[in-house]
Amino acid sequence: MAKDKKLVEAITSMETDFAQWYTDVVKKAELIDYSSVKGCMIIKPAGYAIWEKIQKELDHRFKETGVENVYMPMFIPESLLEKEKDHVEGFAPEVAWVTHGGLNPLQERLCVRPTSETLFCDFYKNDIQSYRDLPKVYNQWCSVVRWEKETRPFLRSREFLWQEGHTAHATAEEAEERTIQMLNVYADFCEEVLAMPVVRGRKTEKEKFAGAEATYTIEALMHDGKALQSGTSHNFGDGFAKAFEIQYTDKNNKLQYVHQTSWGMTTRLIGAVIMVHGDDSGLVLPPRIAPTQVMVIPIQQQKDGVLDRANEIREELIKMGIAAKLDDSDKSPGWKFSEQEMRGIPVRVELGPKDIAAGKCVLVRRDTREKIECVLGEVAQKVRELLDTIQKEMFERAKAHRDEHICDAHNYEEFKIMVNNRPGFIRGMWCGEQKCEDLIKEETSATSRCMPFQDQDQISDVCVCCGKPAHKLVYWGKAY
Amino acid sequence: MAKDKKLVEAITSMETDFAQWYTDVVKKAELIDYSSVKGCMIIKPAGYAIWEKIQKELDHRFKETGVENVYMPMFIPESLLEKEKDHVEGFAPEVAWVTHGGLNPLQERLCVRPTSETLFCDFYKNDIQSYRDLPKVYNQWCSVVRWEKETRPFLRSREFLWQEGHTAHATAEEAEERTIQMLNVYADFCEEVLAMPVVRGRKTEKEKFAGAEATYTIEALMHDGKALQSGTSHNFGDGFAKAFEIQYTDKNNKLQYVHQTSWGMTTRLIGAVIMVHGDDSGLVLPPRIAPTQVMVIPIQQQKDGVLDRANEIREELIKMGIAAKLDDSDKSPGWKFSEQEMRGIPVRVELGPKDIAAGKCVLVRRDTREKIECVLGEVAQKVRELLDTIQKEMFERAKAHRDEHICDAHNYEEFKIMVNNRPGFIRGMWCGEQKCEDLIKEETSATSRCMPFQDQDQISDVCVCCGKPAHKLVYWGKAY
Numbered sequence: 037m038a039k040d041k042k043l044v045e046a047i048t049s050m051e052t053d054f055a056q057w058y059t060d061v062v063k064k065a066e067l068i069d070y071s072s073v074k075g076c077m078i079i080k081p082a083g084y085a086i087w088e089k090i091q092k093e094l095d096h097r098f099k100e101t102g103v104e105n106v107y108m109p110m111f112i113p114e115s116l117l118e119k120e121k122d123h124v125e126g127f128a129p130e131v132a133w134v135t136h137g138g139l140n141p142l143q144e145r146l147c148v149r150p151t152s153e154t155l156f157c158d159f160y161k162n163d164i165q166s167y168r169d170l171p172k173v174y175n176q177w178c179s180v181v182r183w184e185k186e187t188r189p190f191l192r193s194r195e196f197l198w199q200e201g202h203t204a205h206a207t208a209e210e211a212e213e214r215t216i217q218m219l220n221v222y223a224d225f226c227e228e229v230l231a232m233p234v235v236r237g238r239k240t241e242k243e244k245f246a247g248a249e250a251t252y253t254i255e256a257l258m259h260d261g262k263a264l265q266s267g268t269s270h271n272f273g274d275g276f277a278k279a280f281e282i283q284y285t286d287k288n289n290k291l292q293y294v295h296q297t298s299w300g301m302t303t304r305l306i307g308a309v310i311m312v313h314g315d316d317s318g319l320v321l322p323p324r325i326a327p328t329q330v331m332v333i334p335i336q337q338q339k340d341g342v343l344d345r346a347n348e349i350r351e352e353l354i355k356m357g358i359a360a361k362l363d364d365s366d367k368s369p370g371w372k373f374s375e376q377e378m379r380g381i382p383v384r385v386e387l388g389p390k391d392i393a394a395g396k397c398v399l400v401r402r403d404t405r406e407k408i409e410c411v412l413g414e415v416a417q418k419v420r421e422l423l424d425t426i427q428k429e430m431f432e433r434a435k436a437h438r439d440e441h442i443c444d445a446h447n448y449e450e451f452k453i454m455v456n457n458r459p460g461f462i463r464g465m466w467c468g469e470q471k472c473e474d475l476i477k478e479e480t481s482a483t484s485r486c487m488p489f490q491d492q493d494q495i496s497d498v499c500v501c502c503g504k505p506a507h508k509l510v511y512w513g514k515a516y
Numbered sequence: 517m518a519k520d521k522k523l524v525e526a527i528t529s530m531e532t533d534f535a536q537w538y539t540d541v542v543k544k545a546e547l548i549d550y551s552s553v554k555g556c557m558i559i560k561p562a563g564y565a566i567w568e569k570i571q572k573e574l575d576h577r578f579k580e581t582g583v584e585n586v587y588m589p590m591f592i593p594e595s596l597l598e599k600e601k602d603h604v605e606g607f608a609p610e611v612a613w614v615t616h617g618g619l620n621p622l623q624e625r626l627c628v629r630p631t632s633e634t635l636f637c638d639f640y641k642n643d644i645q646s647y648r649d650l651p652k653v654y655n656q657w658c659s660v661v662r663w664e665k666e667t668r669p670f671l672r673s674r675e676f677l678w679q680e681g682h683t684a685h686a687t688a689e690e691a692e693e694r695t696i697q698m699l700n701v702y703a704d705f706c707e708e709v710l711a712m713p714v715v716r717g718r719k720t721e722k723e724k725f726a727g728a729e730a731t732y733t734i735e736a737l738m739h740d741g742k743a744l745q746s747g748t749s750h751n752f753g754d755g756f757a758k759a760f761e762i763q764y765t766d767k768n769n770k771l772q773y774v775h776q777t778s779w780g781m782t783t784r785l786i787g788a789v790i791m792v793h794g795d796d797s798g799l800v801l802p803p804r805i806a807p808t809q810v811m812v813i814p815i816q817q818q819k820d821g822v823l824d825r826a827n828e829i830r831e832e833l834i835k836m837g838i839a840a841k842l843d844d845s846d847k848s849p850g851w852k853f854s855e856q857e858m859r860g861i862p863v864r865v866e867l868g869p870k871d872i873a874a875g876k877c878v879l880v881r882r883d884t885r886e887k888i889e890c891v892l893g894e895v896a897q898k899v900r901e902l903l904d905t906i907q908k909e910m911f912e913r914a915k916a917h918r919d920e921h922i923c924d925a926h927n928y929e930e931f932k933i934m935v936n937n938r939p940g941f942i943r944g945m946w947c948g949e950q951k952c953e954d955l956i957k958e959e960t961s962a963t964s965r966c967m968p969f970q971d972q973d974q975i976s977d978v979c980v981c982c983g984k985p986a987h988k989l990v991y992w993g994k995a996y
Contacts, residue, residue, distance in 0.1 A: 072596055073592075076589035081654070084587055104565075108558055109551050109675055110556075133616040134615075136612070148614065158552050159558055195590055
């Protein structure tokens with residue numbers, strides 16, 4: 037039994053040290069490994085399989101809205117990166133530079149893409165001529181590089197995987213509509229698939245993307261009360277179009293600038309899933325994102341008929357469209373339980389000779405640890421329902437936790453007390469001046485997360501920082 | 517009518533200039549565009565959709581053999597690249613070097629991966645301890661960079677997309693088995709899905725991968741008689757394991773080196789499909805790889821009921837699991853036909869008011885141009901069968917073309933005449949000396965493509981070059 041416990045004991049408890057708990061989970065659940073390249077991670081099969089599920093689901097949702105996938109070069113010539121002033125200021129300090137190709141120095145440095153607005157603009161400039169060529173609704177799945185100083189697996193690494201959508205439209209209205217549409221695709225995906233509630237809203241000027249007219253964001257709350265920006269959607273207006281001369285001939289034969297958007301989600305989502313749903317036994321995966329949804333674990337598998345019956349159950353589950361596996365390794369059942377829990381597999385089926393004799397087995401929920409007796413022959417149906425229940429309840433629990441960690445601050449005193457004593461989102465009015473945002477960040481480490489769409493309460497009429505008249509509600513919080 | 521012809525007239529005929537024909541097709545079928553980064557291409561939606569089909573099919577076949585996907589960093593520290601002597605010699609002259617991260621010079625240069633053997637070895641070194649950890653059968657989908665001097669879309673570019681499998685095994689036998697297994701996965705995929713016959717065989721020492729013990733290859737023949745290496749699978753033996761100290765404890769508690777393999781296929785396959793199946797009207801896609809399999813084109817679509825009936829047909833096709841689209845744009849039918857042909861869509865359905873009145877429509881095969889009358893109501897069933905027929909016949913035609921372009925050379929005189937007059941594979945015996953390979957290449961530009969598995973004819977008993985005794989049959993040819 038002591039040996040069976042080893043896996044769980046290897047992780048720090050959340051209460052003791054949340055950051056260490058996180059690091060332990062990503063390692064022990066075998067999601068990542070560190071590499072010889074500082075700040076770059078190796079995504080192992082268990083981690084990559086989650087990313088594949090995310091990709092498949094998001095890509096399907098994208099295509100339903102008319103998105104087409106493409107692939108742009110991974111390099112950006114320095115002169116191209118520099119074409120849009122705000123953009124280059126935002127990214128140049130954190131890019132990796134290629135200076136040599138083979139044995140020869142390059143005539144012009146190339147950066148490894150930190151994001152691909154400039155490449156798409158350079159392409160659209162030639163590809164778009166007439167209103168008939170619009171809209172362009174392109175996306176690519178790729179990796180990008182940002183030379184971060186401090187890195188953490190999934191949350192911030194020098195290289196990460198993502199998708200980046202880049203669109204061009206005839207009108208400002210259409211661009212704004214697409215920006216919001218994609219934010220909603222992201223939000224729905226997070227809530228329906230990752231069981232992770234999000235706040236949808238707009239970033240302040242200070243926090244918006246380099247070169248954007250407006251940045252919209254979805255913000256999730258982690259178990260430790262910190263916020264995580266989980267997806268962003270940017271409306272560029274015609275700023276990039278003017279910098280890159282992307283014009284089309286409209287129906288009246290007049291030259292017009294296009295209006296553009298971009299939007300992205302990254303492997304950071306895997307970090308979000310860990311920190312929203314995980315517990316002291318490891319990962320807890322929502323069924324819709326779990327590469328393996330059910331692990332069948334035989335007890336006394338050496339006894340006659342046990343493995344056969346366990347295999348039958350696995351096959352019944354697969355026939356029902358459930359991703360089920362059987363652990364018939366020579367480890368002890370206790371060790372197998374720990375592994376299944378560490379990896380966050382939503383349901384396990386326990387089955388031994390006594391169960392078979394009694395015509396039943398035991399289903400165990402990963403999220404609540406609840407044990408449910410189940411008649412053999414009804415397993416697949418029961419598990420199907422159970423997975424739906426787990427998905428639904430995981431979202432409800434995460435939402436309840438999130439809602440319990442939102443509080444209202446009416447003035448700066450309240451704000452500072454809350455920041456220190458009640459981790460979570462703080463709702464507070466804001467006058468619109470960046471100096472208040474700067475001061476709050478400097479003194480409390482909290483940042484403005486977003487100005488929410490749905491939540492329009494005027495919780496007071498003065499700025500939570502300076503006390504001057506204020507009309508904008510902001511969600512504030514410490515963030516990853 | 518003159519206008520309708522424009523699209524086709526825009527491409528050079530194959531006979532006139534095959535290389536120009538190829539370039540015209542990739543541009544006019546909108547597969548790629550050139551980018552501001554020399555030697556790097558932009559893969560447009562029509563091209564990327566083919567790659568997505570290739571990925572989906574190959575990935576499925578990989579996973580059926582137990583492959584798991586992972587993601588490794590895109591950078592390799594110089595010292596890591598240098599660990600295996602032959603490998604670094606093969607790749608160092610053609611890699612891109614990152615020397616700066618943000619504003620600071622790096623302590624050690626990083627190359628952008630040209631291939632990831634060294635990264636996988638560095639990872640396996642720590643991840644593999646015991647025989648219980650074996651085998652590792654990992655793969656990644658990513659882009660790689662090789663600083664080529666001359667580039668051509670899909671066939672040779674500085675950055676390209678591929679998959680690279682990297683495995684580690686307990687025994688030499690198991691590694692060899694996996695190497696051959698994956699070559700067969702590649703060959704079956706090419707023949708069954710891309711309708712492209714291949715010769716399976718082994719590369720000579722001169723042509724094998726840098727650092728490999730043995731390289732196996734599949735070689736396809738393009739329409740112009742040149743060969744294209746379409747996929748390779750390498751057995752490394754324990755060479756990399758020794759260079760990287762990748763050892764495991766066997767069942768007798770003894771330390772052993774692992775045996776490794778790697779295998780890859782790239783976006784070059786799209787180039788192969790173009791050059792095997794294309795014609796003077798553009799691309800011809802085998803149905804199993806065509807993102808759009810059927811284009812429904814209405815005639816006199818402004819007439820009552822035509823668009824409705826065309827839409828119904830599209831929906832019937834989709835219900836049958838066929839990727840069908842309707843072209844209801846305001847272009848002329850002739851122009852739509854040209855576009856559908858240029859893009860290689862396997863079948864088009866023509867439907868006008870007279871057809872509807874007669875209760876029929878016309879199906880047109882892209883590959884043979886054959887027109888087939890079809891009763892409305894039987895369209896989906898008929899198209900389903902037609903797509904299967906097209907797939908089968910495209911393979912048979914490509915195979916017949918390939919077989920017609922294989923000839924046997926018994927001595928160097930014959931060989932030289934054939935190289936100049938009969939483009940294709942030349943079968944010729946080889947003594948095993950590299951100096952014969954070198955001479956043939958220097959004097960004729962033909963290279964040894966492979967020593968075939970299946971084809972064991974002893975067409976003579978002397979080397980086709982030097983006349984000395986020879987036992988190895990080699991397929992020779994000019995290659996892309």
